[in-house]
Amino acid sequence: MTSTQPSTDERLRRWRLVLGGEPGAEGTGRALTGQDAAMDGALAALYGRGKGTAKDRGAGLGASAPSVARWLGDIRGYFPSSVVQIMQRDAIERLGLATLLLEPEMLEAVEADVHLVGTLLSLNKAMPETTRETARAVVRKVVADLEKRLATRTRATLTGALDRSTRISRPRHRDIDWDRTIRANLKNYLPEHGTVVPERLIGHGRAARGVKKDVVLCIDQSGSMAASVVYASVFGAVLASMRSIATRLVVFDTAVVDLTDQLDDPVDVLFGTQLGGGTDINRALAYCQSQITRPADTVVVLISDLYEGGIRDEMLKRVAAMKASGVQFVALLALSDEGAPAYDREHAAALAALGAPAFACTPDLFPEVMAAAIERRPLPIPQA
DSSP states (O other), X not given: OOOOSOOHHHHHXXXXXXXXXXXXXXXXXXXXXXXXXXXXXXXXXXXXXXXXXXXXXXXXXXXXXHHHHHHHHHHHHHSOHHHHHHHHHXXXXXXXXXGGGGXXXXXXXXXXXXXXXXXXXXXXXXXXXXXXXXXXXXXXXXXXXXHHHHHHXXXXXXXXXXXXXXXXXXXXXXXXXXXXXXXXXXXXXXXXXXXXXXXXXXXXXXXXXXXXXXXXXXXXXXXXXXXXXXXXXXXXXXXXXXXXXXXXXXXXXXXXXXXXXXXXXXXXXXXTOOOOSOOOHHHHHHHHHHTOSOGGGEEEEEESOOOOOSOHXXXXXXXXXXHHTTOEEEEEEEESSSOOOSXXXXXXXXXXXXXOOEEXXXXXXXXXXXXXXXXXXXXXXXXX
16 A cells, blocks of 8 residues: 655655745755755745845845736746745735735736735725736636536525525416425325315525615725635626516625626726725615515615724614614625624624624525525534
8 A cells, every 4th residue: 555645855845845944944955956946946935034124135026017927927837826825925914015016027026816806996996007907907818717617506595595485475376386286285284185275385485587686795894804805806796687676786885886787897896995984874774674665575785894984873773773764784794715804793782682682604605594584594604
């Protein structure tokens, strides 16, 4: 039986790459040559010695876009995509390279992901025209990948939920839900005839017959919510493509912007946001509340870390009023794969007391959350 354990030399090689090669620091005594030496140089440029700026760190990345672009090209050749994305994030955070993303050659070299899109959106207002089209191409690629991954399952899940939620008590024959009808009339079983007498017919409407539900996505665009803004914009476009759902997309900081008319292109939506700034949840909910015309058929999804810069008591009163009118209210602390960010626990507890628990939601869980809200079932809240 062949062993899957790496050899001693291979273990030393890996430790040497992890620990670096500064004199007296790594202790493996393992020399690197060829591509290993080049990989070591790429790692040292980002994670080398020093605790200050790039010039204090070993080889460093310097401050020029061409040198960083070459480094980005190198790491894409040495490491898998998931590792490249982590190294890019570390480079932006540790070495202050965000402004270099305004250079077209930099954007052409990066491995695009949700976090990079968030960084680009935060730089949107400072972005020169020479870079804007390249940035849009990067964002469009990420959005297209997300739509491909999420759209089919979202539409299928919500179509089923809409069909089940629109049951009618006097259905036409072709719309009868026979399974539910039989179960509802079991008490009327006649053993002598071996049949059930259906005193009450249960049916469901068809999702294609006009708008069945109104969905309002209300998104906090403060800096910490970048990934949530990206995912919510993609989901907004998917929901807007369903004829049975009327979707409204609202983003806010201290101001409120309605981006519903741009939902056919989530890239336009994303470039219409402005990450950063303060937060006025109360003002945003006031606007959303003013747009509700069918409360019993409306789902409002607030995506926010709940750090309120507006009037706290008014915010909670609005949530209570919406719920009392029949609105299904969902509070998500994040819509991303990273879990809940730092959030206002007092406000989260206050919402829970109103029957609107706040929790972080992954993109893969979001269709199930929306389906439960549409059907007025308990939300599938993940374990903390």
